[in-house]
Amino acid sequence: MNKSIIKTITSDSERTGNVLEVKHLTVEFKKNKQPFYAVNDVSFDVKEGEILGLAGESGCGKSTLSRSILGIQKKGVSGEIKHFYKRPQMVFQDPAGSLNPSKTIEFILKEPITVKGNFSGEEKDRRVREMLKMVDLSEELLTRYPHELSGGQRQRICIAAALMQEPRFLIADEPVSALDVTVQSQILDLLKRLHKELNLSILFISHDLRVIFNLCDRVMIMKSGKIVEMGDKEEIYFSPKQEYTKELMDAGRTKYMVSESKSEKNIK
Amino acid sequence: MNKATKMKFITGLVITGIVLIMTIWGIIKTPYDPCEMNASAKYAGMSIKHLFGCDQFGRDIFSRVLVGVRETMFISACVVLIGVFFGTIFGTVTGYYGGWLDEILMRLNDAVLAFPSILLALVVIGLFGGGKYQLIAALGIAFVPSFARIVRGEVLKIRNLDYINAVKLYGASDARIIVVHILPNLKTVLLSSIVIGFNNAVLAEAGMSYLGMGVAPPDPALGRMLSEAQAFIFTTPRIALFPGLVIVLMILGFSLLGDTVGK
Numbered sequence: 001m002n003k004s005i006i007k008t009i010t011s012d013s014e015r016t017g018n019v020l021e022v023k024h025l026t027v028e029f030k031k032n033k034q035p036f037y038a039v040n041d042v043s044f045d046v047k048e049g050e051i052l053g054l055a056g057e058s059g060c061g062k063s064t065l066s067r068s069i070l071g072i073q074k075k076g077v078s079g080e081i082k083h084f085y086k087r088p089q090m091v092f093q094d095p096a097g098s099l100n101p102s103k104t105i106e107f108i109l110k111e112p113i114t115v116k117g118n119f120s121g122e123e124k125d126r127r128v129r130e131m132l133k134m135v136d137l138s139e140e141l142l143t144r145y146p147h148e149l150s151g152g153q154r155q156r157i158c159i160a161a162a163l164m165q166e167p168r169f170l171i172a173d174e175p176v177s178a179l180d181v182t183v184q185s186q187i188l189d190l191l192k193r194l195h196k197e198l199n200l201s202i203l204f205i206s207h208d209l210r211v212i213f214n215l216c217d218r219v220m221i222m223k224s225g226k227i228v229e230m231g232d233k234e235e236i237y238f239s240p241k242q243e244y245t246k247e248l249m250d251a252g253r254t255k256y257m258v259s260e261s262k263s264e265k266n267i268k
Numbered sequence: 269m270n271k272a273t274k275m276k277f278i279t280g281l282v283i284t285g286i287v288l289i290m291t292i293w294g295i296i297k298t299p300y301d302p303c304e305m306n307a308s309a310k311y312a313g314m315s316i317k318h319l320f321g322c323d324q325f326g327r328d329i330f331s332r333v334l335v336g337v338r339e340t341m342f343i344s345a346c347v348v349l350i351g352v353f354f355g356t357i358f359g360t361v362t363g364y365y366g367g368w369l370d371e372i373l374m375r376l377n378d379a380v381l382a383f384p385s386i387l388l389a390l391v392v393i394g395l396f397g398g399g400k401y402q403l404i405a406a407l408g409i410a411f412v413p414s415f416a417r418i419v420r421g422e423v424l425k426i427r428n429l430d431y432i433n434a435v436k437l438y439g440a441s442d443a444r445i446i447v448v449h450i451l452p453n454l455k456t457v458l459l460s461s462i463v464i465g466f467n468n469a470v471l472a473e474a475g476m477s478y479l480g481m482g483v484a485p486p487d488p489a490l491g492r493m494l495s496e497a498q499a500f501i502f503t504t505p506r507i508a509l510f511p512g513l514v515i516v517l518m519i520l521g522f523s524l525l526g527d528t529v530g531k
Contacts, residue, residue, distance in 0.1 A: 072433050089437055098430035102452040112438040158434075165438060 053216030280524025294338030350408030355415025363423030
């Protein structure tokens with residue numbers, strides 16, 4: 001049933017300029033025998049080369065949405081999901097749980113290209129080193145284990161591992177929520193740079209409105225399983241149409257970011 | 269590890285060390301043939317010649333205890349090995365795939381667990397006859413469910429972790445996920461349950477040989493030495509004392525280790 005929901009279209013003729021098209025996606029859980037919709041009839045596209053932000057309060061279905069897009073969540077999923085590139089990857093919220101504790105960093109980074117692709121040992125070494133350089137980590141880390149790394153380093157390793165198969169589409173599910181503020185901004189800068197260098201499309205999920213404003217091109221606002229509002233970030237942030245978006249923006253005190261964004265534009 | 273656990277661990281290590289030395293001694297050479305009867309040494313007391321004295325047939329108790337420990341260790345090791353091997357296979361498959369297979373195997377597991385392991389082993393021995401290898405098979409089967417349960421619980425926990433999700437997104441096969449990414453992470457949980465399982469196996473083996481099953485006479489087994497010495501418990505308690513003491517030592521050592529290992 002699920003195989004038919006997620007389709008991967010790789011022929012050039014069918015490209016629509018999107019990396020992902022989601023139509024009428026619904027995820028249904030059973031809660032005390034009552035149906036409960038974690039994601040309720042959600043449709044959206046992720047365009048090639050953009051960073052799409054997905055914001056919403058905790059428990060509104062952001063993670064369930066991202067997991068069902070990639071087929072990690074399989075139970076109760078219905079709708080249509082079209083991928084236009086093979087093997088999209090994901091960066092998870094908790095960098096401690098997303099690295100195998102009994103493997104070295106070298107093994108973890110090599111795993112994606114060991115599983116798929118025919119690379120010689122030397123070639124794997126070279127690619128791992130290149131990737132480490134790309135995420136600004138030293139080669140000394142290769143022989144270490146995940147628990148010997150700091151939170152920021154771990155998240156960099158997670159990003160590096162996700163990029164080893166050279167995906168064109170990446171889902172980042174709250175990748176900075178478990179990190180402190182200075183490390184957060186480093187990781188965000190890294191994501192921004194990788195996005196430009198690798199022409200990577202990203203679906204960026206966060207409950208932090210400032211972080212999303214900083215990084216994304218377009219924004220979706222989600223509430224109890226539904227997309228409330230969707231559009232360019234300036235529009236959503238400074239002239240929200242829906243009541244919930246207004247509330248959310250007030251709570252996030254985003255109006256103080258106006259001057260910041262304008263001054264940024266002036267510099268450009 | 270705090271101070272109290274450390275003391276427990278060290279005590280357990282020392283006791284297990286003594287047991288291991290006895291095992292190796294039993295493997296290499298015993299002072300006397302444990303089955304050799306010597307009419308002139310019947311009920312002989314403790315001396316340099318006979319360290320633990322002799323039994324009602326004039327057999328050297330020290331030699332018999334050494335061989336008994338060796339046999340118990342061998343049987344327990346085999347039992348635990350069987351339990352861990354099949355328990356890990358069943359536990360990983362049921363935990364990873366879930367569904368109806370999990371349901372069936374786990375209900376079967378519950379059924380086996382509902383019987384005390386000794387009773388279950390008695391049934392198997394009743395069906396296939398007594399003897400060392402039958403005992404190993406019987407106890408081994410009885411030990412599979414507990415290991416399967418422990419492994420299944422751990423696999424259930426691990427398979428939902430994000431690093432397994434990440435590896436799935438790379439396109440890795442189920443076999444690779446299980447062998448490369450799940451099994452190595454079971455070692456902590458398996459280590460302590462192996463030690464505790466070994467402890468239970470020693471106890472079960474002693475119990476079975478006390479009931480007259482397992483190693484065939486006249487070869488010595490700790491449990492049977494106890495039951496044979498019962499007749500002389502008031503006249504020559506020493507004959508029962510030493511095999512009993514060794515069983516206590518073995519169990520104490522392993523349970524101390526089992527409590528503290530991995531902490």
